[in-house]
Amino acid sequence: MDKFVLLSTALFAVVLGILLLAAQTATMPTENFLQGQDLEPEQNLDNAQEPSPNSTQRAGLEPEPIQVCFPNTCINAELAETPEKRRQGLMYREQLGAGEGMLFVFETEAVYGFWMKNTLIPLDIIWLDSSKKVVHIETAVPCTTERCISYTPSAAALYVVEANAGFAEENGIEIGTPVEFEG
DSSP: OHHHHHHHHHHHHHHHHHHHHHHHHHHSOOTTTTSSSOOOTTSBOTTTTOOOTTHHHHTTOOOOEEEEEOSSOEEEEEEEOSHHHHHHTTTTOSOOOTTEEEEEEEEEEEOOBBOOBTOOSOEEEEEEOTTSBEEEEEEEOOBOSSSOOOBOOSSOEEEEEEEETTHHHHTTOOTTOBOEEEO
């Protein structure tokens, strides 16, 4: 009888573990928005399917630069307006030059969360609304574990700018700062 109780308890623990893992996976970023579909609001963007380090280059997609101008400075940003480019983001980059970044463009204004899995450099993430005003800023650090922090804005955004960490503070960028795109 004791062996039966012990075996039942072990089986219950295994089933519970599987259910907890399934529930955790269901709340993690999914490929609903990364398998060629548009991003869904309130889902993490960066790295959910972990594209390979050179998937953008292998696909023959060259970044299209655009100038993102804040009142005191501009950066040359790669444009990420397709699901594949948004999925790749700045993953696997070992450095980002001064005055460089990435501009994520979405189809609809919503709350878009970002995470830093496979992103090797710390970044400022700057969310902009449809009128191109800053609505949220986070300084994000690379994630070195399987479970990564989700950086989620406090307001809906249509655009997101990623630049080197410290960029926003160094340039006096804050909530309400207007931004212009050129090019």
